[in-house]
Amino acid sequence: MGIKFSLLTVVALVLAVFLGVKAAGLQYFFGVIFPYAAIFIFLVGFIYRILKWARSPVPFRIPTTAGQQKSLPWIKQNKIDNPSTTAGVVARMALEVLLFRSLFRNTKVELREGPKIAYQWEKWLWLAGLAFHWSFFIILVRHLRFFTEPVPFFVHMTDRLDGFLQVGLPGIYITDLLFLAAVTYLFIRRVVIPQVRYISLPADYFPLFLLMALGLTGVLMRYFTKVDVVKVKELALGLVTFQPKVPEGIGVLFYIHFFLICTLFAYFPFSKLMHLGGVFLSPTRNLPNDSRMKRHINPWNYPVKVHTYAEYEDHFRDKMIEAGLPVEKE
Amino acid sequence: MKIYNAKPILIGLAIFIGLATFPLWFNMGKAAPPPDPKLDTPVIQRMAVKQCIMPKDQMRTEHMQLLNDWRTEVVRNNNRIYTASDGKQYNMSLQNECMNCHSNKSQFCDQCHIYAGLQADATPYCWTCHIAPKENK
Numbered sequence: 531m532g533i534k535f536s537l538l539t540v541v542a543l544v545l546a547v548f549l550g551v552k553a554a555g556l557q558y559f560f561g562v563i564f565p566y567a568a569i570f571i572f573l574v575g576f577i578y579r580i581l582k583w584a585r586s587p588v589p590f591r592i593p594t595t596a597g598q599q600k601s602l603p604w605i606k607q608n609k610i611d612n613p614s615t616t617a618g619v620v621a622r623m624a625l626e627v628l629l630f631r632s633l634f635r636n637t638k639v640e641l642r643e644g645p646k647i648a649y650q651w652e653k654w655l656w657l658a659g660l661a662f663h664w665s666f667f668i669i670l671v672r673h674l675r676f677f678t679e680p681v682p683f684f685v686h687m688t689d690r691l692d693g694f695l696q697v698g699l700p701g702i703y704i705t706d707l708l709f710l711a712a713v714t715y716l717f718i719r720r721v722v723i724p725q726v727r728y729i730s731l732p733a734d735y736f737p738l739f740l741l742m743a744l745g746l747t748g749v750l751m752r753y754f755t756k757v758d759v760v761k762v763k764e765l766a767l768g769l770v771t772f773q774p775k776v777p778e779g780i781g782v783l784f785y786i787h788f789f790l791i792c793t794l795f796a797y798f799p800f801s802k803l804m805h806l807g808g809v810f811l812s813p814t815r816n817l818p819n820d821s822r823m824k825r826h827i828n829p830w831n832y833p834v835k836v837h838t839y840a841e842y843e844d845h846f847r848d849k850m851i852e853a854g855l856p857v858e859k860e
Numbered sequence: 861m862k863i864y865n866a867k868p869i870l871i872g873l874a875i876f877i878g879l880a881t882f883p884l885w886f887n888m889g890k891a892a893p894p895p896d897p898k899l900d901t902p903v904i905q906r907m908a909v910k911q912c913i914m915p916k917d918q919m920r921t922e923h924m925q926l927l928n929d930w931r932t933e934v935v936r937n938n939n940r941i942y943t944a945s946d947g948k949q950y951n952m953s954l955q956n957e958c959m960n961c962h963s964n965k966s967q968f969c970d971q972c973h974i975y976a977g978l979q980a981d982a983t984p985y986c987w988t989c990h991i992a993p994k995e996n997k
């Protein structure tokens with residue numbers, strides 16, 4: 531159900547651009563108006579979501595850890611998996627964000643004959659996830675060549691590293707293959723594993739289909755039905771310098787590709803893709819385990835009306851002396 | 861409404877916005893003019909009908925694929941003659957055919973390539989082996 535709905539939505543998006551450009555001549559809408567709107571929604575939505583999250587207090591440390599905490603001096607602390615300092619937290623976050631360390635610990639539970647329960651090594655999700663995210667990021671960096679003039683050195687560097695196989699013309703990029711393979715794996719995994727399929731919603735399939743279509747149109751346009759890259763850059767540069775113009779004669783495939791990425795950007799703040807910002811706000815990852823060194827005060831504590839012993843004694847001193855009870859002040 | 865841990869979150873958000881808008885401030889609102897590949901080489905000026913191997917639009921987008929096919933034909937199949945769709949015959953050679961007409965590499969090929977983000981002197985990497993035409997720069 532979720533699959534069909536998501537697939538049809540992506541197909542409808544592609545058809546909409548195709549007809550819009552081919553039949554209705556809406557190049558200006560798909561090349562200028564929608565991209566600006568999408569970027570605006572992306573930036574404002576992103577900021578809004580982060581600030582909304584930032585309004586939730588996280589008063590106490592949540593040490594879900596995978597290592598020995600700081601304790602007695604002769605017990606060795608695991609400084610990265612159970613950090614007690616900011617530096618340790620930075621290291622843990624870096625490993626989490628760049629290498630998906632938590633996902634690396636992923637295991638699979640199986641009920642074997644007996645019945646016996648067994649936990650199994652399961653790294654494929656981690657591997658495909660990492661391959662997908664890094665290829666996406668590298669492709670994004672390489673695409674900066676369309677949006678900058680002069681093209682900065684790190685874009686050239688990524689481009690040459692990624693294309694170093696020098697197979698065919700235009701040369702194959704390693705990340706193109708990785709990206710498509712990884713997205714396909716991530717999709718197949720959702721469909722084939724019953725438990726994962728059971729919890730998958732349209733919100734899970736839709737971004738996958740969108741990314742698949744994005745990768746496919748990109749690859750088609752680079753290696754098969756070519757578009758005029760010089761004109762694409764004219765359009766892209768026009769957008770980022772606020773002098774938008776739509777050059778004649780860019781293939782419709784480009785508009786499809788561009789519309790899909792703009793849809794992705796506009797959809798981003800409303801979707802699970804916000805984990806891009808959310809990962810940095812994971813309380814179980816970004817808090818040092820220092821509850822035993824520092825006092826953390828609950829921010830919504832209100833002043834509690836207390837009645838100290840001294841006040842109590844002041845109140846009842848006479849009666850206490852009368853009853854022969856010991857008092858601190860005579 | 862109060863924002864908790866405002867300092868790290870706002871710094872992080874500012875870095876993100878800075879990176880996400882990189883193309884906006886990197887170009888500083890100046891759009892570089894699109895390239896204008898020059899056709900004024902001696903060989904092309906002597907041509908009666910100024911045309912390339914394929915129609916111009918097709919050349920613009922597919923010249924690398926053509927070169928790839930030429931290379932395969934020559935190096936693998938020992939076939940050096942290419943018959944264009946209009947029946948004209950060409951010698952399938954990067955140096956002796958393309959660059960014979962387009963002998964102004966820095967005013968022609970490089971113009972587009974640098975604009976399109978291929979790195980000058982590095983991509984396309986053909987000129988590490990093939991000899992670029994001599995130009996008076």
Ligand code: HEM
Nearest residue numbers: 669670673676703706744745748749751752762766788791
């Ligand atoms: C982050 C989002 C995007 C992804 C994942 C993506 C993906 C891809 C992929 C996989 C390719 C194949 C070739 C390559 O890797 O360079 C490609 C090519 C292309 N993309 Fe994107 N793309 C994205 C955003 C954009 C945007 C915003 C534009 C608008 C300028 C664009 C324009 C193009 C063009 C013109 C090509 C053909 C390049 C060539 O022929 O060399 N893409 N894209």
